Amino acid sequence: MRVTVIGATGETGSAVVDGLLNSPEVTFDVTALIRPASMSKPSVLRLQDRGVHTTPFDIDKPIEELAAQLQGVDVLISCLLMNETLLADAAKKAGVKRFVPCWWATVMPRGFLSLRDGKEALLDHIRRLHLPYTAIDVGWWYQISLPRLPSGRLDRNLLLYSAYIPGDGSVPSGRTDRRDIGKYVARIIADPRTLNRKVFAYTDLRTHNEVYDTVEQLSGEQIPRIHRTAEEVEAEIAKSKDDPERFLDHYHYSYHMSCDIKGENTPEYARYLGYLVAKDLYPDLHGISFEDFVKETLEKGLEPMYEMNRDVMLKYGTLAFRGANLKDSA
Amino acid sequence: MRVTVIGATGETGSAVVDGLLNSPEVTFDVTALIRPASMSKPSVLRLQDRGVHTTPFDIDKPIEELAAQLQGVDVLISCLLMNETLLADAAKKAGVKRFVPCWWATVMPRGFLSLRDGKEALLDHIRRLHLPYTAIDVGWWYQISLPRLPSGRLDRNLLLYSAYIPGDGSVPSGRTDRRDIGKYVARIIADPRTLNRKVFAYTDLRTHNEVYDTVEQLSGEQIPRIHRTAEEVEAEIAKSKDDPERFLDHYHYSYHMSCDIKGENTPEYARYLGYLVAKDLYPDLHGISFEDFVKETLEKGLEPMYEMNRDVMLKYGTLAFRGANLKDSA
Numbered sequence: 100m101r102v103t104v105i106g107a108t109g110e111t112g113s114a115v116v117d118g119l120l121n122s123p124e125v126t127f128d129v130t131a132l133i134r135p136a137s138m139s140k141p142s143v144l145r146l147q148d149r150g151v152h153t154t155p156f157d158i159d160k161p162i163e164e165l166a167a168q169l170q171g172v173d174v175l176i177s178c179l180l181m182n183e184t185l186l187a188d189a190a191k192k193a194g195v196k197r198f199v200p201c202w203w204a205t206v207m208p209r210g211f212l213s214l215r216d217g218k219e220a221l222l223d224h225i226r227r228l229h230l231p232y233t234a235i236d237v238g239w240w241y242q243i244s245l246p247r248l249p250s251g252r253l254d255r256n257l258l259l260y261s262a263y264i265p266g267d268g269s270v271p272s273g274r275t276d277r278r279d280i281g282k283y284v285a286r287i288i289a290d291p292r293t294l295n296r297k298v299f300a301y302t303d304l305r306t307h308n309e310v311y312d313t314v315e316q317l318s319g320e321q322i323p324r325i326h327r328t329a330e331e332v333e334a335e336i337a338k339s340k341d342d343p344e345r346f347l348d349h350y351h352y353s354y355h356m357s358c359d360i361k362g363e364n365t366p367e368y369a370r371y372l373g374y375l376v377a378k379d380l381y382p383d384l385h386g387i388s389f390e391d392f393v394k395e396t397l398e399k400g401l402e403p404m405y406e407m408n409r410d411v412m413l414k415y416g417t418l419a420f421r422g423a424n425l426k427d428s429a
Numbered sequence: 430m431r432v433t434v435i436g437a438t439g440e441t442g443s444a445v446v447d448g449l450l451n452s453p454e455v456t457f458d459v460t461a462l463i464r465p466a467s468m469s470k471p472s473v474l475r476l477q478d479r480g481v482h483t484t485p486f487d488i489d490k491p492i493e494e495l496a497a498q499l500q501g502v503d504v505l506i507s508c509l510l511m512n513e514t515l516l517a518d519a520a521k522k523a524g525v526k527r528f529v530p531c532w533w534a535t536v537m538p539r540g541f542l543s544l545r546d547g548k549e550a551l552l553d554h555i556r557r558l559h560l561p562y563t564a565i566d567v568g569w570w571y572q573i574s575l576p577r578l579p580s581g582r583l584d585r586n587l588l589l590y591s592a593y594i595p596g597d598g599s600v601p602s603g604r605t606d607r608r609d610i611g612k613y614v615a616r617i618i619a620d621p622r623t624l625n626r627k628v629f630a631y632t633d634l635r636t637h638n639e640v641y642d643t644v645e646q647l648s649g650e651q652i653p654r655i656h657r658t659a660e661e662v663e664a665e666i667a668k669s670k671d672d673p674e675r676f677l678d679h680y681h682y683s684y685h686m687s688c689d690i691k692g693e694n695t696p697e698y699a700r701y702l703g704y705l706v707a708k709d710l711y712p713d714l715h716g717i718s719f720e721d722f723v724k725e726t727l728e729k730g731l732e733p734m735y736e737m738n739r740d741v742m743l744k745y746g747t748l749a750f751r752g753a754n755l756k757d758s759a
Contacts, residue, residue, distance in 0.1 A: 209553040226538040226702060229691075295701045361559075371625045372556060373703050 100127050100289065103172045105156065105186065106179030107131035108142040110404060111203045111280060115178055118281015120149060125289045132156035132168070158182055165189035174288045177201040183221050191228045197288060198225060202234045203280065205354060205364040206273070206299055206372065212353040233293045236374070237280050238273035238301035238364055239354070241392045242404055246311055246322045253401055263325045265332055265359035268308035272358040273301030273365060277404075279386040286381050293380070299369035300377035302386030307359055310389075317393045329360045430457050430619065433502045435516065436509030437461035437481065438472040440734060441533045441610060445508055448611015450479060455619045462486035462498070488512055495519035504618045507531040513551050521558045527618060528555060532564045533610065535684060535694040536603070536629055536702065542683040563623045566704070567610050568603035568631035568694055569684070571722045572734055576641055576652050583731055593655045595662055595689035598638035602688040603631030603695060607734075609716035616711050623710070629699035630707035632716030637689055640719075647723045659690045 102119055106112040108131075119127040131146050135155040147153055156168060158181060166189045169175060175190050176199040177183055183200055190198045200221050207215050218234075225232045245253060247262065275283075283300035287293045305313075311322055327335075332352050339349035358364035366376045377384070432449055436442040438461075449457040461476050465485040477483055486498060488511060496519045499505060505520050506529040507513055513530055520528045530551050537545050548564075555562045575583060577592065605613075613630035617623045635643075641652055657665075662682050669679035688694035696706045707714070 208556040210550070210557060220540070223539040227540060229698070229701065231701075296703065368559070371559065371561075373626065 100125055100173045101130070101171060102127045102174045102176060102288065103130045103132060103169065104176045104178060105132045105181070106177060106201070107133075107146060107151065108137075108140070109178055110277060111201075112176075112178030114278055114280040115176055115284050116146065116149075116151060116281065117278065118283070118285045120151070121281075122285035125285065127285070128152075130154055130172075158185055162189055162192060166192035169193035169195055173197065174199065176284070176288070178203065180217075184224050187221065187225050187228060187230055191230045196231055197294060198230050198232045199284070199288065200225065200232065200234055202236050202297075204236055205238055205358050206236050206369045206374065207357045207363055208372065211357060212350065214350055231294055233287060233295070234297045235284065235287060236297070236299050236369070237275045237283065238299070239275075239358060240277045241274055241303070241387075241389060242277045242401065244274055244310055244389075245393070245396070245401075246314060248314070248318055248320050249322065250318075250320055253396060263327045264307045264311070265327055265355040266307075266329050268311070268324070268326065268359075269306050270359050270362045271304045271306050271365055272362075273299065273369075274303045274305070274389065275301050276387040276392050282384065282386065283377050283381075286384060287377065290380065293375060297369075297372070297374040298377055298380075299366060299374045301364075301366075303389040304365065305389065313390060314393055317390065318397055327355075329356070332356050332360060430455055430503045431460070431501060432457045432504045432506060432618065433460045433462060433499065434506045434508060435462045435486065435511070436507060436531070437463075437476060438467075438470070439508055440607060441531075442506075442508030444608055444610040445506055445614050446476065446479075446481060446611065447608065448613070448615045450481070451611070452615035455615065457615070458482075460484055460502075488515055492519055492522060496522035499523035499525055503527065504529065506614070506618070508533065510547075514554050517551070517555050517558060517560055521560045526561055527624060528560050528562045529614070529618065530555065530562065530564055532566050532627075534566055535568055535688050536566050536699045536704065537687045537693055538702065541687060542680065544680055561624055563617060563625070564627045565614065565617060566627070566629050566699070567605045567613065568629070569605075569688060570607045571604055571633070571717075571719060572607050572731065574604055574640055574719075575723070575726070575731075576644060578644070578648055578650050579652065580650055583726060593657045594637045594641070595657055595685040596637075596659050598641070598654070598656065598689075599636050600689050600692045601634045601636050601695055602692075603629065603699075604633045604635070604719065605631050606717040606722050612714065612716065613707050613711075616714060617707065620710065623705060627699075627702070627704040628707055628710075629696060629704045631694075631696075633719040634695065635719065643720060644723055647720065648727055657685075659686070662686050662690060 104112055104115055107116050116129060116131070119129050130152040133143050133153050133155055135157055137143055138153065138155055143153055154168065169189055170193050172193065172195050174197045175195045177186060178201055180201050187198060200218065202218050209216055209219050222234055247253065279302060287298050287300065311324060315322055332355055335352045336349065336356060339345040339352060362368060366378065369376055434442055434445055437446050446459060446461070449459050460482040463473050463483050463485055465487055467473055468483065468485055473483055484498065488495070492515070499519055500523050502523065502525045504527045505525045507516060508531055510531050517528060530548065532548055539546055539549050552564055577583065609632060617628050617630065641654060645652055662685055665682045666679065666686060669675040669682060692698060696708065699706055
């Protein structure tokens with residue numbers, strides 16, 4: 100099966116490539132589309148070493164050239180928020196058999212968060228093209244689900260820590276180890292049942308309180324529990340909505356509202372929205388458990404994540420709502 | 430099962446009520462919500478005679494009052510393009526178990542026709558409310574699918590006649606006798622499989638050419654076949670798009686493009702969009718065949734339809750693209 104990935108060196112894309120290369124069920128012939136200027140970057144050369152074909156791809160080229168590059172591709176996977184409209188046009192022209200747009204997030208209705216609505220608008224475009232597709236959401240990542248330990252021994256990716264408990268902390272939310280995304284993708288894209296469907300692939304379903312319980316139990320540390328009410332989160336969403344300097348805050352609060360207060364990042368709500376749920380499709384497939392992830396992290400520390408974007412994140416204020424303790428250490 | 434219908438005296442609503450009252454499978458306790466000013470209209474009194482409860486309902490009342498009126502309702506069916514957002518809010522507050530919004534049209538993607546997009550936006554709102562729903566499309570009606578006979582013997586509802594063949598006429602499209610809508614609705618709303626899904630319920634799938642063939646064969650008349658190319662239809666869509674005087678033209682051309690040229694009003698495209706298809710769910714359920722409808726119409730003439738809106742339709746120009754022959758007789 101010929102699979103082409105765009106955004107293959109990013110946080111999601113690299114996990115997708117790993118899953119495809121390591122798939123026990125299907126042999127995937129994997130190509131990564133790379134910006135011409137990035138062809139000799141170390142991360143791209145590492146892809147080559149692992150047997151991934153790398154091809155320079157310039158979205159500004161005429162559609163005919165893009166389509167020619169996609170000729171014969173079975174599945175095109177986008178892990179990059181780019182001009183995916185053009186990418187879909189080219190995929191249609193090339194006869195790509197399945198397009199996987201850049202979703203990879205939590206389950207959410209339309210008309211709540213602009214970031215999400217852009218993804219839905221792309222899906223509308225795909226559907227107007229009659230292009231076969233599968234949209235995959237993976238829930239919230241383990242890697243950005245941890246509360247900060249008082250000892251500071253997990254201080255890394257501080258920008259992404261969970262600094263407060265939205266609501267009363269009793270609402271379950273679906274989470275996945277970032278590294279498992281590709282394991283799910285490999286199964287989903289080889290499955291005819293998932294063609295022209297949305298799929299929710301998550302590993303762990305637990306409440307915010309249970310996340311804290313687990314981390315406390317495995318670390319032996321007691322973590323202060325700071326709650327923010329639904330009204331407080333709502334107010335922060337409204338305040339940050341039209342402030343371009345605070346768009347990351349806005350995203351973060353909105354995700355908390357949707358996932359941790361409204362309970363939308365669950366298999367029940369996903370089914371309500373018409374998703375298939377990976378656990379229903381592949382009961383034999385098990386991701387890394389949240390407990391194992393926490394144990395590993397306590398041993399080895401957190402893997403670096405979005406480090407190149409640290410300055411951007413600092414600038415756009417994800418720190419703003421995290422409280423003084425995090426500002427100090429960041 | 431307690432079912433409440435809004436718009437029960439309209440073209441779709443009356444068919445829905447008929448189907449509920451005549452259901453052989455389920456006994457429905459049917460209530461019609463009526464504008465206070467319309468409570469003593471003959472059409473409303475006729476509903477009462479048939480055992481339908483009629484209740485004055487004023488959407489401008491406070492939400493608490495609306496919700497109180499919907500208390501205990503199992504299924505709320507809207508057959509009226511009104512402020513359905515408020516209606517959905519009230520339904521949520523009242524704990525209505527299934528809301529059927531005013532869809533009742535052809536299958537179509539988002540972002541092509543504003544009329545359709547408004548219905549999709551309502552569904553977004555429903556989903557943000559986590560309100561259980563079923564959205565039902567029924568395809569194009571037989572009653573507005575007939576070409577005009579040269580003899581003029583079917584001249585009625587001329588505004589709604591098919592005056593030209595979009596494209597080469599070889600694209601199939603799903604059609605239903607308007608009077609059968611309720612038969613499908615009665616099955617769909619009693620079926621747990623259709624909860625939180627879109628359903629495409631159509632009876633007949635045939636091309637525009639086949640419609641002409643059938644009508645010619647049964648009437649013994651030869652019908653001139655005037656084609657409009659995809660490019661011509663596209664140009665008319667663009668020309669009428671922002672002209673408020675021609676919104677009906679715009680709708681009509683857009684439907685022709687979607688149904689008769691792009692082939693979107695089909696079970697295949699519906700499944701692609703995630704719909705369930707009524708024929709798959711209820712293989713035992715058969716609507717009136719197109720042939721029987723044509724025979725009956727040749728005998729008895731067309732039933733009156735939208736007669737009260739005739740002036741509006743004339744004003745807003747559905748005649749404009751139908752050619753001089755229709756203008757003469759209208």
